[in-house]
Amino acid sequence: MLNKKWGFSAIALVLSLSTVLxxxxxxxxxxxxxxxxxxxxxxxxxxxxxxxxxxxxNPEIKVxxxxxxxxxxxxxxxxxxxxxxxxxxxxxxDRVPGFVKQGQLEPMTAVTTAxxxxxxxxxxxxxxxxxxxxxxxxxxxxxxxxxxMYYNKDLLAKYGxxxxxxxxxxxxxxxxxxxxxxxxxxxxxNDALLGWVILAQIQDLGGDIQEDGxxxxxxxxxxxxxxxxxxINDAGLMTPFGEDGYLMxxxxxxxxxxxxxxxxxxxxxxxxxxxxxxxxxxxTPDKFTNRSSSHLFAMLKNKDRSxxxxxxxxxxxxxxxxxxxxWAKAGQTVASKQxxxxxxxxxxxxxxxxxxxxxxxxxxxxxxxxxxxxxxxVDTYCxxxxxxxxxxxxxxxxxxxxxxxxxxxxxxxx
Amino acid sequence: xxxxxxxxxxxxxxxxxxxxxxxxLLPTIYGIYASFTKWNLMNDPVWVGLDNYKTILxxxxxxxxxxxxxxxxxxxxxxxxxxxxxxxxxxLIAVALEHKKVKGKSLIQAILYVPGLISISAGALIWLxxxxxxxxxxxxxFGSEVSWPTHQPYAWILIIIITIWGGVGGNLIIxxxxxxxxxxxxxxxAEMDGAGPIRRFASITLPSIRFPLVYxxxxxxxxxxxxxxxxxxxxxxxxxxxxxxLMMYIRQLAFGNGESIAGMASAMAVLLxxxxxxxxxxxxxVMNRNAA
Numbered sequence: 139m140l141n142k143k144w145g146f147s148a149i150a151l152v153l154s155l156s157t158v159l160x161x162x163x164x165x166x167x168x169x170x171x172x173x174x175x176x177x178x179x180x181x182x183x184x185x186x187x188x189x190x191x192x193x194x195x196n197p198e199i200k201v202x203x204x205x206x207x208x209x210x211x212x213x214x215x216x217x218x219x220x221x222x223x224x225x226x227x228x229x230x231x232d233r234v235p236g237f238v239k240q241g242q243l244e245p246m247t248a249v250t251t252a253x254x255x256x257x258x259x260x261x262x263x264x265x266x267x268x269x270x271x272x273x274x275x276x277x278x279x280x281x282x283x284x285x286x287m288y289y290n291k292d293l294l295a296k297y298g299x300x301x302x303x304x305x306x307x308x309x310x311x312x313x314x315x316x317x318x319x320x321x322x323x324x325x326x327x328n329d330a331l332l333g334w335v336i337l338a339q340i341q342d343l344g345g346d347i348q349e350d351g352x353x354x355x356x357x358x359x360x361x362x363x364x365x366x367x368x369x370i371n372d373a374g375l376m377t378p379f380g381e382d383g384y385l386m387x388x389x390x391x392x393x394x395x396x397x398x399x400x401x402x403x404x405x406x407x408x409x410x411x412x413x414x415x416x417x418x419x420x421x422t423p424d425k426f427t428n429r430s431s432s433h434l435f436a437m438l439k440n441k442d443r444s445x446x447x448x449x450x451x452x453x454x455x456x457x458x459x460x461x462x463x464x465w466a467k468a469g470q471t472v473a474s475k476q477x478x479x480x481x482x483x484x485x486x487x488x489x490x491x492x493x494x495x496x497x498x499x500x501x502x503x504x505x506x507x508x509x510x511x512x513x514x515x516v517d518t519y520c521x522x523x524x525x526x527x528x529x530x531x532x533x534x535x536x537x538x539x540x541x542x543x544x545x546x547x548x549x550x551x552x
Numbered sequence: 553x554x555x556x557x558x559x560x561x562x563x564x565x566x567x568x569x570x571x572x573x574x575x576x577l578l579p580t581i582y583g584i585y586a587s588f589t590k591w592n593l594m595n596d597p598v599w600v601g602l603d604n605y606k607t608i609l610x611x612x613x614x615x616x617x618x619x620x621x622x623x624x625x626x627x628x629x630x631x632x633x634x635x636x637x638x639x640x641x642x643x644l645i646a647v648a649l650e651h652k653k654v655k656g657k658s659l660i661q662a663i664l665y666v667p668g669l670i671s672i673s674a675g676a677l678i679w680l681x682x683x684x685x686x687x688x689x690x691x692x693x694f695g696s697e698v699s700w701p702t703h704q705p706y707a708w709i710l711i712i713i714i715t716i717w718g719g720v721g722g723n724l725i726i727x728x729x730x731x732x733x734x735x736x737x738x739x740x741x742a743e744m745d746g747a748g749p750i751r752r753f754a755s756i757t758l759p760s761i762r763f764p765l766v767y768x769x770x771x772x773x774x775x776x777x778x779x780x781x782x783x784x785x786x787x788x789x790x791x792x793x794x795x796x797x798l799m800m801y802i803r804q805l806a807f808g809n810g811e812s813i814a815g816m817a818s819a820m821a822v823l824l825x826x827x828x829x830x831x832x833x834x835x836x837x838v839m840n841r842n843a844a
Contacts, residue, residue: 208807210807211593211807214592214593214594214812215593217594218593218594232809232810236810236811240592240594240595240811242594378685378699379699379702379791380685380699380700380701380702380703381684381685381686381699382684382686382687385686385687386686389686508810509810510809510810510811511809511810513809514804514808514809514810518789518793521702521790522790522791522792527791527792528792536615539613539615540615543614543615543616544615544810544813547590547616547813547815547816548592548810548811548812548813
């Protein structure tokens with residue numbers, strides 16, 4: 139009887155301990171590069187394929203791709219404890235200044251020294267530069283993913299608006315010229331990624347989101363940007379507030395959709411949707427901006443990362459530089475010049491955005507340290523401002539305070 | 553006589569105690585400590601005493617004060633709208649299912665319980681499509697011209713509908729189990745004395761299931777204060793942040809964009825915890841006293 143009791147107890151103990159300790163074991167931690175990415179969508183599968191292709195080359199140290207939902211939360215946890223820090227990670231461009239300031243990124247110097255082709259000349263300049271802080275290179279870029287504007291070719295023809303695309307800049311005035319000319323249920327543009335559209339307008343108007351290192355949200359330029367977009371809404375040309383403008387574009391009721399490059403694959407899957415891609419609309423024909431971000435390879439501070447692993451990371455990044463055509467399938471603008479100069483890349487719609495210098499320049503990445511707070515403020519309030527639900531001056535003041543309060547709270551901890 | 557040492561209970565309870573300490577007690581203590589600090593989750597916390605609480609509660613000009621007030625107000629609205637429905641509806645259904653003539657009781661119970669097993673994100677996507685003006689049933693069958701998630705009071709109605717849809721089944725099972733435990737002879741003798749169904753419900757059923765009622769009331773209220781998924785998925789806090797609940801602000805501060813503001817988020821979480829504790833204790837005290 140006693141034995142039976144002890145048997146049950148032992149099983150209970152083993153089960154609970156195995157639950158608690160699961161994951162602690164890591165036999166292959168010295169011969170595998172742990173690679174975390176936040177790529178939880180379809181793009182995760184393309185990255186899986188790239189890693190698989192690399193491992194098939196039989197490198198000395200293989201790469202293990204771990205798709206990590208809520209990656210930044212987990213990153214802060216492992217950095218805080220110093221345990222389980224991945225050898226390599228993909229982070230977004232707007233995270234670089236913050237991570238560097240916190241001293242949490244390892245410079246890429248060892249990688250760039252060992253792999254001479256991993257250098258500025260071989261990548262899209264803004265993707266490379268976003269990882270350069272005070273002359274030190276902290277990241278190697280994978281892509282630029284930008285806000286773009288899809289157009290419905292059939293609707294453009296129906297409403298005689300094909301000429302809008304002649305100079306590759308659709309202006310707000312051109313859009314407004316369609317007022318009163320659309321059938322019921324049709325709209326000129328949707329509000330997909332509206333916050334990114336607003337941030338692009340600021341560049342088009344010659345403004346910025348910071349002045350002397352301080353956040354500049356409540357500014358005449360920001361107000362102008364909102365008012366310009368609001369004009370489209372007030373004219374009844376924007377898809378109604380709360381409607382799924384993305385789906386409305388796919389269902390063929392919207393001329394323009396200000397979405398991301400990555401949506402091209404989803405749009406292509408819609409039967410009968412005859413679409414193309416161009417630049418996000420602008421208030422002026424002289425300038426256009428496609429607000430962008432970038433996926434960047436980075437090494438978070440990790441005292442256990444051996445020199446062999448760093449060398450392995452270098453080999454992997456060089457492989458990606460040469461072989462990331464697969465990444466174009468995910469709809470992203472690949473950062474490696476070798477890939478985008480390959481004729482095969484022309485098969486992908488996003489090649490439009492690297493077709494000439496002006497287009498490359500239009501891919502704008504904000505690198506201001508507090509950009510994430512400003513983007514959050516813009517995203518939180520832009521819908522209500524553009525739809526006229528709130529007073530613009532009052533809301534801009536609230537947004538400015540929102541950003542300043544967060545900055546004060548965040549940095550004073552240092 | 554030598555006392556026999558029986559370790560078996562320790563082995564059964566031990567893992568639970570360990571898990572409680574590791575995943576509940578220590579994080580709670582550390583969370584309270586963090587609320588007195590400025591902390592970005594990466595570097596060490598810096599002790600600031602009561603500063604976070606002062607800002608949240610008394611600094612009218614601070615964004616965090618505005619967020620806390622707005623978040624708590626919206627959370628209270630959700631609690632007031634959802635809790636009575638989550639108590640009364642399952643109770644009525646449970647009582648109705650006890651009727652002899654109702655067929656397929658288990659099937660009905662299962663149908664009402666299954667939504668609670670579906671993840672909130674999947675459920676929200678289904679309901680958003682149902683209420684989509686262009687594609688959904690509400691627009692096409694009932695001719696609704698409103699975009700529900702972006703207009704009040706429809707945004708709240710939408711959140712409450714999905715909450716009730718997902719939450720009725722849990723309490724229903726508790727009520728059915730407890731009602732089935734009530735002695736049938738009580739009902740029979742009451743019936744012989746001429747008591748009608750309402751009288752039987754008020755004089756026999758309700759007092760007999762007093763403890764399950766107190767339990768569901770307290771737990772449902774505490775759960776409702778922690779509302780997060782429904783407003784996040786259905787309305788994203790809009791329109792004009794009128795459905796932006798406190799948990800959404802807390803999460804955004806701690807794990808949102810840019811550098812984390814975890815100290816302030818912890819202080820908000822502690823204050824929310826105190827509100828829940830206070831209200832739960834009050835509910836328990838009032839209901840138990842009235843029932844005594």
